[in-house]
Amino acid sequence: MNIAVMGAGAVGCYYGGMLARAGHAVTLIGRPQHVEAIRRDGLLLDTRTFRQHVRLEASTEVNAVRGADLILFCVKSTDTEIAADEMKPHLKPQALVLTLQNGVDNAERLQARLSQVVVPTVVYVATEMAGPGHLKHHGRGELVIATTAASEGIAKTFAEAGIPTQVSDNVIGALWMKLILNCAYNALSAITQLPYGRVVPGESVEGVMRDVVQECVAVAQAGGVRLPGDAWQVVAGLVQTMPTQYSSTAQDLARGKRSEIDHLNGYVMRKGESLGVPTPVNRTLFALVKLIEARQATAA
Incomplete structure (x- = not known):
């Protein structure tokens, strides 16, 4: 699957890195210091069970979402509308957008800006960026996603990448x-x-x-x-x-x-x-x- 991570901080790098490690084509869109390090050395996934450099694409440009089938939307809640407007011209009509953010109303705010399907997602993971291109995982990692036509397939894809994922009708x-x-x-x-x-x-x-x-x-x-x-x-x-x-x-x-x-x-x-x-x-x-x-x- 072709996956883009919009706002690749600690949360986005963890999930993007896990999906890339499982063989998916992942592009991280993030800050210059992380992008430069990832392009040079790969993303260092420093987890509780393994430590590995994972090769994947990285960019500072929003247009890197172009062509993605799945977008993990991981920007700060304060930046939801701005990031949505920047991303909108570059999205495939059939792209699916998952909101991996804090707060309860991001999917609603995002859906008001986009014609693509936006899927509310709950994230339970403890992570931090320990340095440029260095993701430190402290614990957990499961997701809960809303019920849509594509949700079971997405959950299966994530589970195969080591990301426990539940589909819920009460997201x-x-x-x-x-x-x-x-x-x-x-x-x-x-x-x-x-x-x-x-x-x-x-x-x-x-x-x-x-x-x-x-x-x-x-x-x-x-x-x-x-x-x-x-x-x-x-x-x-x-x-x-x-x-x-x-x-x-x-x-x-x-x-x-x-x-x-x-x-x-x-x-x-x-x-x-x-x-x-x-x-x-x-x-x-x-x-x-x-x-x-x-x-x-x-x-x-």
């Missing part, structure tokens, strides 16, 4: 469950610049996380979302599988980059306001991250 519920995980962990890891395994045992942290989860569940239920399981149990269990992981929000702040907090705790805050559900703890975490971003912007 919105799964997206909300992932959002709740992100709301519980991301801001706390970002504000403290600590990995999950050091955040969770902190004094009074469990109470804060429980409050976040309770608010998120109340907003989801008020919006008619059916959550697939007990949200607190899912949140409490995550640290066991990813103790050394820093949240993507923490990684963004550490690099002086704008985070996705508007689409995490900020989204829950705004959705709660529209539904009449109070979200004071999510609001507080959102405000604190925004203050850090503002301080860094001023310092720059």
Whole structure:
């Protein structure tokens, strides 16, 4: 299969690299420092089970999506519309677009810009770019994709590449469950610049996380979302599988980059306001991250 990865950061490089390793023609579209290293040496997949340089195409140009049958859309939620508009003229009419992003509304926002089929996808993976062209995998790696005519075939392709993939008719519920995980962990890891395994045992942290989860569940239920399981149990269990992981929000702040907090705790805050559900703890975490971003912007 001909596959393009739009926004090949840590998530995109992991899935693109795994698919290339399985023999698919993959093009990563990403930042110059990574593209240069990948063109020279291949993508270093440094996973929990193997370490290997994988040869694949890489480009800094959006037009590299041309000819792709499948696009893994991995840009930051803040860049969804801009990236969609840049990509649109180069897409095959029959191309399939999977949204491998944080947040719950990216597929809807993307579909409003594109005529191609957009498939909401939930990502559970702990990764980081440890250096130019160096993908470090800390754990997990499974996907949940929405039900479409092509979904079973895509799931089979991914599974054969070592990517466990489930097709679900309740992807919105799964997206909300992932959002709740992100709301519980991301801001706390970002504000403290600590990995999950050091955040969770902190004094009074469990109470804060429980409050976040309770608010998120109340907003989801008020919006008619059916959550697939007990949200607190899912949140409490995550640290066991990813103790050394820093949240993507923490990684963004550490690099002086704008985070996705508007689409995490900020989204829950705004959705709660529209539904009449109070979200004071999510609001507080959102405000604190925004203050850090503002301080860094001023310092720059």
